[in-house]
């Protein structure tokens with residue numbers, strides 16, 4: 255029988271995209287419950303042509319769900335994760351609360367779908383910067399072992415949520431009308447016509463939590479403990495799609511032709527064959543695929559390459575990856 259599905263955070267930036275992706279992929283459902291905070295109770299959202307009323311997230315409204323997609327806050331994931339697990343309900347969590355737990359698989363189905371075999375009801379999806387990166391790295395490591403990875407990100411404001419997207423648009427409109435910028439609420443500084451080299455709070459070694467998530471999650475998904483990794487995560491005034499400038503050093507020679515072949519063979523990824531062409535965040539928006547372009551040698555190290563990777567942070571970076579995990583669970587007879 256098709257599962258009863260609940261979405262916690264249905265009114266959020268990811269929740270909205272989740273509904274569209276589930277429609278497009280015809281994800282099988284007996285019933286869909288749309289849940290959010292009490293603020294949204296009574297709001298109506300459209301799914302497959304039907305209006306569904308949003309309800310407050312509670313034990314009563316989660317009752318009967320077979321699978322729960324959660325994209326709200328870490329506190330919300332922590333509130334409901336153990337409760338759902340105790341009842342044998344699978345939670346696919348978009349937040350960072352459980353990602354590094356030893357008994358929680360962190361999954362990009364095209365890379366480490368086998369990790370779903372040992373799930374204990376909570377399954378995490380990676381940070382939206384990690385997912386496109388590991389897809390590219392997974393392809394490339396078929397050619398030669400990875401030695402070191404460095405990256406700089408250019409992250410869209412929807413990664414912070416719907417309120418951040420509203421803040422960027424309000425500031426941009428105010429600038430266009432030559433009016434004062436409205437009070438800044440989401441970011442530490444104005445985001446319109448600016449870039450902010452801080453994503454999330456500061457943590458160990460003066461790296462931000464986002465930078466450490468990217469490192470730790472990449473190691474976990476690729477099963478490479480201690481992979482040398484460093485990144486700088488930057489917020490840019492883009493609404494949709496995260497971009498990353500990545501440098502990879504290999505343990506041995508990784509010929510460009512073989513790298514192209516490996517990237518071409520990676521499911522869910524598109525490689526630009528001409529290194530002089532590239533894909534912008536706008537071009538990747540509303541697309542489920544990960545786009546790699548500007549692949550070229552990095553002659554500053556012995557076996558190095560540099561490339562540009564872009565993907566829609568709300569799709570492959572969140573909603574699409576979550577739905578693909580559920581599809582994979584069904585395919586493996588684990589749902």
Ligand code: A2P
Nearest residue numbers: 263264265266267290291293294311326415416
């Ligand atoms: P709401 O719209 O009712 O505030 P975004 O990432 O775009 O900011 O969205 C966050 C999502 O998480 C929204 O759907 C929001 O609902 C939801 N959310 C926030 N707090 C809670 C909560 N305590 N319980 C359930 N959902 C929550």
